Amino acid sequence: MAAHRKHRKTRRNPFSGPAARTAGSLALAGAATATAFNGTGHAEPTVTPAQIKARVDRLYEEAEAATESYNGARERTEAARESLDRLREEAARRTDRLNTTRNALGSIATAQYRAAGMDPGLRLALTSDPDEYLERASLAQRTAERQAANVAEAQRELAEIDRVRAEAGQRTAELKARQAELNRHKDTVRRKLSDAERLLGKLTAAERAAYDGGAAPQPADLPAATAPTVRAARAVAYAHGALGKPYVWGATGPGSYDCSGLTQAAWRAAGVSLPRTSYAQISAGQRVSRSDLAPGDLVFFYSGVSHVGLYIGGGRMIHAPRPGADVRIAPIDQMPFAGAARPA
Template sequence: MAAHRRPRQRSLGGNTARTAVTLALAGAATAAAFEGTGNAEPQLTPAQVKAEVDRLYQEAETATEKYDGAREKADAAQRRLNSLRDEAARRQQKLNTARDELGSLAAAQYRDGAIDPSWQLALSSDPDRYLDGAAFAERAGDRQAGTVTRVREQLREIEQLRSDARAELTSLRSRQAEVRRHKQTVTAKLGEARRLLARLTPAERSRIAGAGAGAGHASRSASDTRAALEQAGSVAASGSRAAAAVAYAYQKLGSPYVWGATGPNAFDCSGLVQAAYRSAGVSLPRTTYAQIDAGRRVPRSQLQPGDLVFFYSGISHVGIYIGNGRMIHAPNPSAPVRVAPVDEMPFAGATRVS
């Protein structure tokens, strides 16, 4: 009989229950600890933050140059579209005038009646006068045919203009979408950089802002700027235009970096270069990718004040050389326009603007 008895179910009570609860709580705590460890942000040193922020700024600047290029192309497409629409409107006005002329001719024919010319000659009391009138009518018919031909040509031209405008509008919308994508990339990179910098103390942020750059890389006081301007007058540039561009860049020391800006009070790197040479009467392209091909390439060993110096393998940064191994550039949102050594970034090439 005993062999067929069902085993008794033991309740979780007393010490057994307490042990189970303890194990469950320990397991939950362990899981929470692992989960917290997985989600916690790593504690970065100021040097690590600087390296990461520098990387983000460089990536943001690459996206900024793409944004500037896309916006330039979008603006050009908008101008072409406006021109096509204006031309189509002018052609439409000419077409309306030609149609009015055709309408007047048609109304005159209707009023005179369409009588067979031989009957008009037979019934005419003055055949000579009729023949003169017939010759005039023939010339009028030729004029009418010419007007019809012009109307047809104008219709074809207007349709071609409208077709071109439709294609240009498609291109414009594509460029605008590209502008928005690059803007989102820049905004995201700069936002991440700001978030990292916010984790540092003000003193740490100040230290990494000028780390490894020397006095020329730090924010400049009014006396520093005056001294730089005096030095600018003694530095021989490669030409009067180059000298004017260098002088302009010196005057903009301390101006804030704003991505997409071309002055007069804020700049990104290529915007500063474009504005400096614009002040000297030279029109440069908007982006670093195009600016490097806007003049004659020169080796680093032959740099002269006014030369454009480019950095990174993607040609994403540019400055204006001022002599003695230094340049003026707009670095990034954490630093204003300032003097810096050329060798602080990977050198990619140099161009002398003619």
């Protein structure tokens, strides 16, 4: 019995001691792994308002850059298409002229064929007016030579038009492919913007208002500023009339705008033609320093010159900010300043 009791004392509980601790650790690790794969048990990392602003700012900058690149590609595509249309019209006109020339040559050839049965010497002997015959023969020869030269020239022109038309078609196809690529990029940015809106939804109303820059001041709230020229005043007046209208990709008004579409439309109303994109508009006028800004000047932002607004004085501008936001008045120090230009 004592031996039996001794034997029972020496037995170890498989669920206690180091083995139990090891098994417990493995079980906890397995549970943690399973929890990770199941997507539960981990709270989403806390994101501060400053982090949200930085991430959303970057997304908006990418969206604006993609829009301006898209606008440029679309403009080049339209120009290529117009060029192709002109070439087609020119080819049609030249083909008509070529056909007319061929018909005339056909008539000459028919007349020559009908007269071919008679020897030229005999025709000369039988004619009542040899001088008239020789004059007509010389004229016919010159006409044939001129018509032949015209046909050869028309054929060369038509061949050149065909070559240019084919080249223009290839260029258009390339531009359309680039446009499709930009559209895919826009879709990516839109997804990012959706993420940004989700992040902005985590902010309180006060934090969101602070991010948006607070309430946009009305024109009456701004200090009076006089535009340097009549045209600049007209551009500023147009921009004021666009306040409250929505930002829309690629829009140039009058119901909606993107950033460069707004500035282009404002200066068009003043009789000045600006390029379509912000990175082209910065070179469309006289460059001015930030300290010399005057109402009507174009103000540009970000290192890629991907955003533009219209300066109205008092350190403020009118601009089309981003998707989901209307045309508004904002301080120019709201974004990284890249330069300014004064259209002529």
